Amino acid sequence: MRTDEKIRLFFPAMLSAYGPQGWWPAETPFEVVIGAILTQNTNWKNVEQAIANLKREGLLDAAALAAVADERLAEVIRPAGYYRLKAKRLKNFIRLLTDEFGGDLDALFALRTAALRERVLGVTGIGPETADSIVLYAAGRPVFVVDAYTARLFYRHGMIEGDATYEDIQSLIQGALADDVALFQECHALLVEVGKRHCKKRAAECGGCPLKKFLEEGQPVREMW
Numbered sequence: 001m002r003t004d005e006k007i008r009l010f011f012p013a014m015l016s017a018y019g020p021q022g023w024w025p026a027e028t029p030f031e032v033v034i035g036a037i038l039t040q041n042t043n044w045k046n047v048e049q050a051i052a053n054l055k056r057e058g059l060l061d062a063a064a065l066a067a068v069a070d071e072r073l074a075e076v077i078r079p080a081g082y083y084r085l086k087a088k089r090l091k092n093f094i095r096l097l098t099d100e101f102g103g104d105l106d107a108l109f110a111l112r113t114a115a116l117r118e119r120v121l122g123v124t125g126i127g128p129e130t131a132d133s134i135v136l137y138a139a140g141r142p143v144f145v146v147d148a149y150t151a152r153l154f155y156r157h158g159m160i161e162g163d164a165t166y167e168d169i170q171s172l173i174q175g176a177l178a179d180d181v182a183l184f185q186e187c188h189a190l191l192v193e194v195g196k197r198h199c200k201k202r203a204a205e206c207g208g209c210p211l212k213k214f215l216e217e218g219q220p221v222r223e224m225w
């Protein structure tokens with residue numbers, strides 16, 4: 001089966017196994033942005049705790065985040081881990097928002113998709129996965145989020161080489177799927193679920209995996225990623 005056909009068939013197979021994942025769990029687009037920055041290198045439970053702290057302290061707001069001292073912000077988001085670094089990253093994003101868009105997230109999100117992605121990617125400490133999470137889940141634009149789970153799974157299925165870049169994988173997926181925000185949001189969340197349940201870093205546990213039928217007969221699962 002061709003790679004693009006496989007990619008298209010992955011989605012219904014994962015959806016029928018796990019159902020809709022309801023990403024991104026947040027009350028506002030601004031909260032999605034903050035969560036996307038805080039979730040780097042930590043699990044979501046820790047992010048929830050940090051966001052709850054921000055809400056309690058009245059800091060889930062661009063003006064409040066612009067005014068708070070770095071050290072105070074770091075303490076409030078401590079549960080998210082790497083809290084000093086993440087406080088700086090939050091401040092960097094807020095600086096872009098306040099200096100160039102009057103603190104108005106809607107004004108930033110009014111940019112065309114490519115320009116929006118470029119501006120968010122230009123914030124120090126925000127890499128492609130975080131930028132695309134913001135563009136897809138907060139701004140609602142059709143940009144696919146690639147992560148380590150996706151890369152590992154695609155590699156194990158022989159769909160990419162070990163030196164594939166973020167952009168290579170993103171182009172492969174976007175070339176196979178129609179530009180559909182809801183599809184991209186759900187498909188990324190489902191790939192993460194497959195990665196957590198079956199396609200683990202340590203080893204692929206293919207038994208019971210909804211994507212097992214897409215391994216070619218006799219195809220060895222690559223374990224090197």
Ligand code: SF4
Nearest residue numbers: 198199206209211212
């Ligand atoms: S666990 Fe096996 S079948 Fe499932 S995605 Fe990974 S390599 Fe494919």
